[in-house]
Amino acid sequence: MSKPLKVAIAGLGTVGVGVVKILETHKDLIRSRCGRSIEVVGVSANNRARDRGVDISGYQWSDNALDFAGQDDIDVVVELIGGSDGIAKELAQKSLAAGKSFVTANKALVAHHGADLANTAQEAGVALRYEAAVAGGIPIIKSIGEGLAANELNLVYGILNGTCNYILTTMEATGQSFEEVLTEAQRLGYAEADPTFDVDGIDTAHKLAILSSVAFATETDFEHVYTEGIRRIEAVDIEYAREIGYRIKLLGITRLTEKGLEQRVHPALVKKNEPIAQVEDAFNAVVAEGDFIDRTFYQGRGAGQGPTASAVVADIIDIARGHTGPAFFVPSGELKKAAPVPISEHEGACYIRLHVQEKPGVIADITSILKEHDVSLDVMLQKGHEQDGSVYVVLVTHKIQEKILSEALNRIGELSSVQEEPLAIRIENL
Amino acid sequence: MSKPLKVAIAGLGTVGVGVVKILETHKDLIRSRCGRSIEVVGVSANNRARDRGVDISGYQWSDNALDFAGQDDIDVVVELIGGSDGIAKELAQKSLAAGKSFVTANKALVAHHGADLANTAQEAGVALRYEAAVAGGIPIIKSIGEGLAANELNLVYGILNGTCNYILTTMEATGQSFEEVLTEAQRLGYAEADPTFDVDGIDTAHKLAILSSVAFATETDFEHVYTEGIRRIEAVDIEYAREIGYRIKLLGITRLTEKGLEQRVHPALVKKNEPIAQVEDAFNAVVAEGDFIDRTFYQGRGAGQGPTASAVVADIIDIARGHTGPAFFVPSGELKKAAPVPISEHEGACYIRLHVQEKPGVIADITSILKEHDVSLDVMLQKGHEQDGSVYVVLVTHKIQEKILSEALNRIGELSSVQEEPLAIRIENL
Numbered sequence: 001m002s003k004p005l006k007v008a009i010a011g012l013g014t015v016g017v018g019v020v021k022i023l024e025t026h027k028d029l030i031r032s033r034c035g036r037s038i039e040v041v042g043v044s045a046n047n048r049a050r051d052r053g054v055d056i057s058g059y060q061w062s063d064n065a066l067d068f069a070g071q072d073d074i075d076v077v078v079e080l081i082g083g084s085d086g087i088a089k090e091l092a093q094k095s096l097a098a099g100k101s102f103v104t105a106n107k108a109l110v111a112h113h114g115a116d117l118a119n120t121a122q123e124a125g126v127a128l129r130y131e132a133a134v135a136g137g138i139p140i141i142k143s144i145g146e147g148l149a150a151n152e153l154n155l156v157y158g159i160l161n162g163t164c165n166y167i168l169t170t171m172e173a174t175g176q177s178f179e180e181v182l183t184e185a186q187r188l189g190y191a192e193a194d195p196t197f198d199v200d201g202i203d204t205a206h207k208l209a210i211l212s213s214v215a216f217a218t219e220t221d222f223e224h225v226y227t228e229g230i231r232r233i234e235a236v237d238i239e240y241a242r243e244i245g246y247r248i249k250l251l252g253i254t255r256l257t258e259k260g261l262e263q264r265v266h267p268a269l270v271k272k273n274e275p276i277a278q279v280e281d282a283f284n285a286v287v288a289e290g291d292f293i294d295r296t297f298y299q300g301r302g303a304g305q306g307p308t309a310s311a312v313v314a315d316i317i318d319i320a321r322g323h324t325g326p327a328f329f330v331p332s333g334e335l336k337k338a339a340p341v342p343i344s345e346h347e348g349a350c351y352i353r354l355h356v357q358e359k360p361g362v363i364a365d366i367t368s369i370l371k372e373h374d375v376s377l378d379v380m381l382q383k384g385h386e387q388d389g390s391v392y393v394v395l396v397t398h399k400i401q402e403k404i405l406s407e408a409l410n411r412i413g414e415l416s417s418v419q420e421e422p423l424a425i426r427i428e429n430l
Numbered sequence: 431m432s433k434p435l436k437v438a439i440a441g442l443g444t445v446g447v448g449v450v451k452i453l454e455t456h457k458d459l460i461r462s463r464c465g466r467s468i469e470v471v472g473v474s475a476n477n478r479a480r481d482r483g484v485d486i487s488g489y490q491w492s493d494n495a496l497d498f499a500g501q502d503d504i505d506v507v508v509e510l511i512g513g514s515d516g517i518a519k520e521l522a523q524k525s526l527a528a529g530k531s532f533v534t535a536n537k538a539l540v541a542h543h544g545a546d547l548a549n550t551a552q553e554a555g556v557a558l559r560y561e562a563a564v565a566g567g568i569p570i571i572k573s574i575g576e577g578l579a580a581n582e583l584n585l586v587y588g589i590l591n592g593t594c595n596y597i598l599t600t601m602e603a604t605g606q607s608f609e610e611v612l613t614e615a616q617r618l619g620y621a622e623a624d625p626t627f628d629v630d631g632i633d634t635a636h637k638l639a640i641l642s643s644v645a646f647a648t649e650t651d652f653e654h655v656y657t658e659g660i661r662r663i664e665a666v667d668i669e670y671a672r673e674i675g676y677r678i679k680l681l682g683i684t685r686l687t688e689k690g691l692e693q694r695v696h697p698a699l700v701k702k703n704e705p706i707a708q709v710e711d712a713f714n715a716v717v718a719e720g721d722f723i724d725r726t727f728y729q730g731r732g733a734g735q736g737p738t739a740s741a742v743v744a745d746i747i748d749i750a751r752g753h754t755g756p757a758f759f760v761p762s763g764e765l766k767k768a769a770p771v772p773i774s775e776h777e778g779a780c781y782i783r784l785h786v787q788e789k790p791g792v793i794a795d796i797t798s799i800l801k802e803h804d805v806s807l808d809v810m811l812q813k814g815h816e817q818d819g820s821v822y823v824v825l826v827t828h829k830i831q832e833k834i835l836s837e838a839l840n841r842i843g844e845l846s847s848v849q850e851e852p853l854a855i856r857i858e859n860l
Contacts, residue, residue, distance in 0.1 A: 018722070021722075022580050022722055026580065026581075026582060029582060030579075030580070032647070032760045032761070032764050033579050033759055033760055035755075035756075035761060131577075137723050137724060137726060138726060139573050139576070139577025139578065139726075142572065142573070142576060142577050143569050143572070143573060143577070146569070146572060146744065146747075146748060147561075147569025147572050147573070147744055148569065148740070148744070149460075149463050149743075149744050149747045149748075150452050150456065150460070150739070150740045150741075150742075150743035150744050150747060151456075151740055152456060152459060217462070275705070275708065275729060278705065278708060290740065291455075291736075292448070292451075292452055292736035292737070292739060292740040293567050293730065293731070293736060293737045293740040293741075294567060294730070294731050294734075294736060294737060295730065295731075296567060296568060296569075296728070296729070296730040297727075297728070297729040297730065298726070298727070298728055298729075299705060299726070299727040299728075300723065300724070300725065300726040300727065301723070301724050301725075304724075306721075306722035306723060306724060307722070307723045307724060309580070309722060310578070310580045310581055310720065310722040310723040311580075311723075312580075313579075313580035314576065314577055314578070314579050314580050317576075317579045317580060318576060318579075321753075321755050322752070322753075322755075323751075323752075323753055325465075325751055325752075326465075329463055330462045330463055331462070331465060334462050
C-alpha cells in the first residue's frame with residue numbers, strides 16, 4: 001500500500017465541512033478504493049472558533065490558506081473559499097506552481113482562469129480538478145472528459161442552477177409570481193440574500209463556460225457567454241407555454257460549429273416530453289451528445305453539502321489513484337481559441353408575450369410590423385382581459401434570425417398601445 | 431509524447447467494426463486526449479473475407495484470437511466475441527496472465543467470472559475493463575466506480591435491456607400483444623431470432639450482477655440474481671397500471687443491506703412521474719444512490735454499434751491514459767462474498783391480475799383466501815367482460831412478504847373459476 005495522500009482544506013463553509021465529514025465517515029472505504037489513505041493535514045478558514053458541527057481540533061490550523069502552498073507535507077490543496085480572483089486565485093497559482101495538485105468547487109475561478117491554471121498545473125506535472133464546480137451531484141466533468149472520450153461532441157446543454165429550477169417549477173406548481181417564490185426561497189435558504197448570480201444566469205454561465213472547455217477542448221471563454229436570467233418570467237408565461245406543449249427552463253447551451261463557439265444562457269421553452277423538461281425542484285441535469293454515443297442524459301442534485309462535497313472527494317480519490325491528467329483532458333497547449341458566435345446570429349423559433357391595451361387596430365399594427373420584417377407566425381393567442389382593459393397577446397414565430405426579430409420587437413415595443421417591453425423566450429428543439 | 435498503445439481486436443461483428451471505425455475516424459482527437467496514439471496491430475474473426483463496410487486489409491490478421499495472448503507487441507486485447515465461457519474466457523485468462531490489459535463488452539463473461547479475472551489482472555498488474563458490458567451508451571461503470579467513489583452506495587437499479595423496454599413501450603403505445611410486438615421487433619432487427627436472453631431477463635441479470643460488484647465491492651454472483659422476464663405481461667396490465675398511476679418496466683434492482691445482497695430482475699410497476707418510468711423505446715437508464723450524493727440518474731442508448739463501441743474505446747483511452755486500477759475499484763482481495771437475500775423474503779406491494787369466470791361467489795372465494803393469509807388490499811378493480819363471460823380482476827396489495835403472497839396466490843390459482851395462473855407484478859416505490 002503506497003503512502004497516504006496528504007490534503008489541506010482551505011475554507012470550512014458548508015462544503016468544506018462536508019469534505020471533512022466524508023473523509024472521516026468513509027476513511028476505510030476510501031483507503032480500500034484508493035489503495036492508500038487520504039489524510040487531512042491542515043485546515044484554514046476565517047473563524048477558527050465557530051461551531052461547524054464537526055470537530056476540527058485534531059487538524060493543524062492555518063489562519064492564512066496561502067501557507068499551504070509553502071508546506072512540503074501537503075500533496076493536494078482543496079480550495080473552497082470561492083470568488084474568481086483574490087485569495088482563491090492566488091492560492092491556486094501558488095499551490096500548482098509549488099507542485100501541489102489543486103481541487104476546487106469554485107466555478108468562477110475555473111470559468112475565468114481555467115486555461116491559465118491548467119497550464120500552470122501541466123508545467124508542474126500536477127492535477128487541477130473541479131468536478132464540484134459544475135452540477136455537484138452529477139459526475140459530468142468525468143463523464144464528458146473520460147466516459148465520452150471516444151466521441152467528437154457536438155452539443156452540451158443543461159439545467160445548471162438549482163435555485164432557478166426550483167423557482168420555475170414552484171411558479172408552475174403554485175401559480176405564484178417570481179418575486180413571491182424568490183422571497184420564499186430566500187426564507188428557506190434555497191436562494192442567497194443577493195440572488196443576482198443565480199437568477200440572472202451568471203452562475204449558469206460560469207458552469208457552461210467550463211463545460212464548453214471540457215467538451216470541445218477550447219479555452220474557457222466566460223466573457224462571450226450570452227447570459228439572460230429569469231426575472232421577467234411570469235406565471236402566465238409558464239401557463240401559456242404549457243398550453244402549447246412546452247415547459248420553461250433556464251438552460252445553458254454550448255455548441256461548437258464551423259461558425260465558431262455558441263455559448264448561451266437564457267430561459268427556454270422545451271418540449272414537455274423531453275427528459276430535460278421533466279427536471280423538478282432544485283435538481284440539475286445535463287445532456288451531452290457525441291457522434292458515436294448519441295445522446296446521454298444525467299440528472300442529480302446541483303448543490304448542497306453532500307453532493308458538492310462528494311464531488312470534491314471524488315476528485316481527491318482520483319488523484320490518490322494516480323489520475324492526474326490534463327485539467328481539460330487534452331494538453332493545455334492544445335486547447336483551441338474558438339471564435340464566439342454572437343447571439344444576434346442565432347436562429348430559432350420564439351415565444352413572444354405582449355401586454356397591450358385592447359383597442360381597435362392593435363393587432364393589425366403588430367402583425368404589419370412583423371410582416372415588414374418577414375417574421376412569420378406559427379401560433380397567436382389573445383389572452384383574457386385584465387381589469388385595466390389590457391390583454392396578453394402571445395405569439396410563436398417560425399424559425400427566424402435573432403437580429404431580425406429584435407428589430408421587429410423594438411418597433412412593436414414603441415407602439416403606444418404596447419404597455420411593456422415585449423418578452424421573448426427562445427424555443428429550443430434540441 | 432509516450433509510445434503508441436498497441437491494441438488487438440478479437441471479433442469483428444457490429445461492435446468490433448464500430449471500434450475500428452472510431453479509432454480510424456478520431457485518430458487525431460484520441461491522440462490528443464491520450465497524449466499518445468492508439469494503434470490497431472491485429473484483428474481476428476471467423477470470416478476474413480466478409481464485407482464489413484470497413485477496410486481491414488491494413489491490419490494484421492489472425493485466424494485464432496488466442497494468438498494475441500502470445501504476441502509481444504500487443505498491449506491491450508479487446509474481446510468482442512461473446513459468451514460466458516469458451517474462447518472468450520480462455521482469451522481473457524491467457525491475455526491477462528500474459529500481462530496484457532483486457533477490454534470487453536461481454537457481460538456474460540464478467541457476470542460469471544468477474545472476480546477471478548479481476549484477480550488475474552491484478553496479479554499481472556494490468557487492467558480489466560468492461561464499460562461496454564452494461565448500458566453501452568451510459569458511462570455507468572465509471573460513474574459509480576469513480577464519480578460516486580466518495581459514497582457508500584445503498585441502491586442501484588435500472589432499465590438495462592433496450593429490447594424489453596422497446597417491447598413494453600410499444601405495447602403501451604399501440605395496445606398490441608407481447609407476441610405481436612416481439613415479432614415486429616425481430617423483423618426490424620431490434621430483437622434476436624432467439625429472444626430468450628432479452629425477454630426472460632437473463633441479459634439484464636448479467637448486467638445487474640456486474641453493477642452489484644461495482645457498487646458494493648462484492649464478488650460477482652450471477653447465480654443468485656432472481657430473474658423473471660416480460661413474456662406474461664399483457665396490454666391490459668399496462669393499461670390497468672396506468673389507471674392507478676404506474677408504468678410497467680423490466681427493472682434490475684440491487685441493494686446491499688444488513689440482511690445481505692438483494693439482486694432481482696423482474697417487471698415492476700413504477701410511479702409514472704419517476705424519471706425511470708419515462709424512459710422510452712430502446713433507451714437504458716440507471717439510478718444510483720449514495721449516502722452523500724443522494725440520487726443520480728443516467729440515461730442513454732443501451733446498445734447499437736456506436737454507443738457500445740464508444741464505451742469500448744473509452745476503456746482503451748483510459749488505459750492509454752494510465753488508468754489501470756482494479757477492475758471493481760478495490761483490490762481484488764477485498765471483494766466481499768455477500769450472502770444472497772432470497773426473493774421469498776422480499777416485502778412490497780404487489781399488482782395482481784386474475785382472469786376469472788364471472789359467476790356468483792368468485793370474488794368472495796378470492797378475498798376470503800387473501801384474508802386467511804392476512805393479505806390486505808389497497809385497490810380492487812373488476813374489468814369488463816370477455817366474450818366467453820370471463821372477467822379480469824385486478825388487485826393491489828399493501829406491503830406483504832413474498833412467500834405469504836405466493837402461498838395465497840397458489841391457492842387462488844387452484845380455484846376452478848380462475849382460468850389462468852394469477853399474474854403478480856411487484857410495485858416498486860424506490
